[in-house]
Amino acid sequence: MPVNGQEESLGHTDAARPNILLIVVDDMGFSxxxxFGGEIDTPNLDRLARHGLRFTDFQVMPACSPTRAALLSGMDPHRVGFGSLAEELADxxxxxxxxxSYLPEDLSTLPRQLQxxxxxxxxxxxxxxxxxxxxxxxxxxxxxxxxxxxxGASHFADGLPAYSPDPEAMASYVEDDKRLDSMPADFTYSTTYYVDYLMRQLQQVGDQPFFAYLAYTAPHWPLQAPDxxxxxxxxxxxxxxxVLRRERLDALKAEGLVGDNAAVSPLPPRVKPWDLLSAEERARETRAMAVYAAMIDEVDKETGRLLTFLERRGQLDNTxxxxxxxxxxxxxxLDETWPADVFPKIRGQIDQRFDHSTANMGRPGSYTLYGAGWAHAGSPHLRLYKAFPSEGGTRVAAFASGYGVAARGVSDSTITVMDVMPTLLQVAGVSASGDSDVTGDGMSFAPVLAGVDVxxxxxxxxxxxLGKLALRRGHWKxxxxxxxxxxxTFTLHDLRRDLAESVDVSGQYPEVFASLKLAYDAYKDKNQVVIPDWVSGY
Known part of the structure; x- marks a missing residue:
């Protein structure tokens, strides 16, 4: 596993039981x-990333539930019931x-093993x-x-659900196993409250090693942030x-996260070029991106607050x-996410309960998504975005920092979300090998963190x-x-030369193409894949 940069220990490697802080953001662009090449103000996360190891090929699933199932199980999400989203299942x-759409009762999850x-x-x-x-x-x-x-849900204290046909419903917040019937009194903004809650619980831990999973809902829609x-x-x-996608790609190259030959991928279907937008359209687009950037800014600010908390407690170096x-x-x-002709009751409640005016975008009671143009700029070298198994949907910004990370710089090792569980268990001393079935389940990347080439x-x-299919074998896709x-129909892409997946090379490499199609059939059978007979359009 190639690692660019010098080896340097960032934690106290003599500690027997390190703490683990796992931070997962929701729907964030690669750059x-x-x-990772962005202009948003993120000094705390930047400091962590640059003093740790940034990954250029960290692979997740195309959407939230499948990724989280793979994260906590170390397995393909189909094996644990999450081949799709509960909201999008075909008959x-x-x-x-x-x-x-639920985990097996006896599943040996990551937190169970650490507990x-x-x-x-x-x-x-x-x-x-x-x-x-x-x-x-x-x-x-x-x-x-x-x-x-x-x-998803409103990020403010109004507790409005992101999707519900019930006009009286509130967001489905749960403390431990108790469903809340009202919002916590000190809940002001989701990103802030998640950190507040985690710090309160960490104060009760004492000297016991901890595994803390901080799963921000930002920057998931509805996009909202403090004024x-x-x-x-x-x-x-x-x-x-x-313009932003070009600036971001240039910055990605300067950071050493993509090669000099990386190109901007084409605009996604249905995205209007900026110069064809009306003044009103530009105003809405500009504000939507400002709200999105503010959400990332808030994630950084609150993460910094948590890091300061851990440092003052003397726990940061061992984490x-x-x-x-x-x-x-x-x-x-919004029309693609909850179209009125497919989910009329849900869409009706969204239109009745939220104010869609430009001036209200990002504020309590607003319902904003920032669309394909900005999502494309967020991952300018990759094809498409969330819900697609193309690289823009599955290749995400990721880094490791702190205890046990002896390699500083940039790694182009191929890592998957299924690898997180065996890696963290190995770092915690719970599992020494982590080398399970590499064709479907996870394998530990702890050696990469230690600077070992594997x-x-x-x-x-x-x-x-949702019936969209992919199979990776090394650089072939x-x-x-x-x-x-x-x-x-199936296409073949060589990611060494074409991260944007813009060129189908199946005609040039027919044997590789045939081999990968057979491999996909085997994957489908092994994981009980059912191709849906209906999709909402998502």
Missing amino acids: DLGA NQKGQPGYT DAGYATLMSGKWHLGFEGGRGPRHFGFDRSFTLFSG ATIEKYLDRYGDGYE LILFFSDNGAEGHD PTEQREWGVEF LLKLPPPYGPG
Whole structure:
């Protein structure tokens, strides 16, 4: 596993039981952080990333629930019931083993194993892994938790759900296993409250080693942030997403995160060039991106507050920090996410309960998504965004820093979200090997953190989400996307030369193409994949 940069120990390696802080953001673009080429103010995360190891090929699933299932299980999400989102299941998937939308009752999760090993296990943020039979975070190994059970909600204290046909419904927040019927009195903004809650629980831990899972809902829609933070960015994005994508790509090259030959990928379908937008359209687009940037800014600020807390307690140096996004940037708009002709009751409640005016965008009671143009600028060298198994949906910004990270710089090792569980267990001394079935499940990347070169060129895994298909084998990528995003048939891409997946090389490499199609069939059978007979358009 190639690592660029010098080896340097960033923690006290003689400590027997390190703390673990796992930070997962929701729908963040690859280049949003300063250390990944962005212009948003993220000094705390940048400092961590630059004093640790940044990954250029960290792979997750195309959407939130499948990624979180793979994270906590170390397995392909179909194996644990999350081949899709509960909200998007087709009739022929309902009741099938790979699409139950809840975790198996006896699943040996990451927090369960760490809990059994004597760790305090804490969670704050988004769960989105079902509540079958009342089984939530506590059942699966968390001592204490404050979680949002659904995929999204208002980030403010109004507690409005992001999608519900019920006009009286509030967001599905749960503390431990108790569903809340009102918002906590001190809840002002989700990103702030998640850190507040986690720090309160950490104060009770004492000297016990901890595993803290901080699962921000930012920057998931509806995009919302404090007015003062939005104000910082209102004048920043007037040149549009096409200018921003070029600036971001140049910065990615300067950071050494992409090669000099990396090119801007084409604008996604249905995105208007900036110069064809009306003045009103530009005003809405500019404000939407300002709100999004403010959300990333708030994530950085609150993470910095948590780091200061740990440092004052003398725990920071003995803490391994792993940070990544659950999927690529969110490029859908409101009509694609909850179209009125598919989800009329949900869309009706959104239109009745939220104020969609430009002036209200980002404020309480607003419902904003920033769309495909800005999502594309967020990952300018990659194809498409969230919900697609193309690189723009699955290749995310990620870094490790702190305890046990002896390599500083940039790693182009291929890492998957399924690798997180065996890695953290190995770092914690719970598992010494972490070398499970590399064709489907995870393998430890602890050696990469230690600066050891371990080849990953032949790693292979598949993806199915909403009938969109992919299989990676090293630098080869098999991909099947529906029109207008692809031809509706399998294509082959060489990621060494074409990160944007813009050229189909199946005709040049017919043997590779045939081999990967056979491998996908084997993946499909092994993981009980059911191709949906209906999709909402997401």
